Amino acid sequence: MPHIITRNVATVEQNWLEQLADAISDPLELLHRLEIDPAPWQNGLAARKLFAQRVPRSFVDRMEIGNPHDPLLRQVLPLAEEFEVHEGFSHDPLAEQNNTLPGLLHKYRNRVLLIVKGGCAINCRYCFRRHFPYQDNPGNKRQWQQALDYIAAHPELNEVILSGGDPLMAKDSELRWLVDGIAAIGHIKRLRIHTRLPVVIPARITPELRLLLQQTRLQVVLVTHINHGNEINHELSAALAPLRDAGVTLLNQGVLLRGVNDSVNALVNLSEALFDAGILPYYLHVLDKVQGAAHFMVSDDEARELMAGLIANVSGYLVPKLTREIGGRASKTPLDLHLE
Numbered sequence: 001m002p003h004i005i006t007r008n009v010a011t012v013e014q015n016w017l018e019q020l021a022d023a024i025s026d027p028l029e030l031l032h033r034l035e036i037d038p039a040p041w042q043n044g045l046a047a048r049k050l051f052a053q054r055v056p057r058s059f060v061d062r063m064e065i066g067n068p069h070d071p072l073l074r075q076v077l078p079l080a081e082e083f084e085v086h087e088g089f090s091h092d093p094l095a096e097q098n099n100t101l102p103g104l105l106h107k108y109r110n111r112v113l114l115i116v117k118g119g120c121a122i123n124c125r126y127c128f129r130r131h132f133p134y135q136d137n138p139g140n141k142r143q144w145q146q147a148l149d150y151i152a153a154h155p156e157l158n159e160v161i162l163s164g165g166d167p168l169m170a171k172d173s174e175l176r177w178l179v180d181g182i183a184a185i186g187h188i189k190r191l192r193i194h195t196r197l198p199v200v201i202p203a204r205i206t207p208e209l210r211l212l213l214q215q216t217r218l219q220v221v222l223v224t225h226i227n228h229g230n231e232i233n234h235e236l237s238a239a240l241a242p243l244r245d246a247g248v249t250l251l252n253q254g255v256l257l258r259g260v261n262d263s264v265n266a267l268v269n270l271s272e273a274l275f276d277a278g279i280l281p282y283y284l285h286v287l288d289k290v291q292g293a294a295h296f297m298v299s300d301d302e303a304r305e306l307m308a309g310l311i312a313n314v315s316g317y318l319v320p321k322l323t324r325e326i327g328g329r330a331s332k333t334p335l336d337l338h339l340e
Helices: 011-012 016-021 027-034 039-049 073-076 139-154 172-181 207-215 234-245 263-278 300-311
Strands: 104-108 111-117 159-162 190-195 219-224 251-256 280-285 322-326
Touching: 027 039, 039 234, 039 322, 104 139, 111 139, 139 172, 172 190, 207 234, 234 251, 263 300, 300 322
Parallel strands: 111 159, 159 190, 190 219, 219 251, 251 280, 280 322
Antiparallel strands: 104 111
């Protein structure tokens, strides 16, 4: 019977930078740690050359020993399907790579997205920015100052979204510089942070970060990226609780993924686990059609059926919006559920 790895107490005691440096980059090491025979997966291991594997050990600790189909493992293990080229899939599915100002995307009228850092603590195989030219969008104070100048010159903006990569890859001192700069722009009311880092390394929610988000005049919304209920453990819930107490709004956006959460039961468990942790389900995205991730695709019709099942089994406030993003459109596009 598969079982969860006993958590290594030393991992808890490591700070987030140490855990980041200790992430598993070798698929064979990952499979060995999970006691999974690597032979059936050999053809896919080379996909790490297309997109590097990176998995923090704290995330691996939530996977099931001996289960090659574990929903958390599927999100991070390189597979042979990534070499397949599919029509309709591209390297730039959201038409983001023609941005004129490095690191800044002004796709929607009232909000702007700032790519703070190009790296992530975990490389999810379905990432829609797996081909993004981060080398042309360096995350440094010079670039951030250019973004601040742009934001200050556009009074129609009232919200700044910190994204990436993962914005929390920036150190707390860097984030304080950036957040203080945003807060100094009078027409900005809200700061939204899209991150997966605290999910995979809960220690990233440091006392310094909590204090920064508590002290800023901006309304802060932290959007986690969680796709399966097994990603939520006690460490994550405990790390996020002080943020809620400080007035930070916690939302989640997930992606509907084949073999990960494409069942009513998985989606119900996800919504319930999120709310138990104080996080409100916000978006459930259909897959962005990035080349190398077609094996995760769930059809629109199946997505609608799954959402109908979710709606029938949870309270309304636990139902995320089913949506997709289309490059060039002024907003995300909800999928009509056609419910009777």
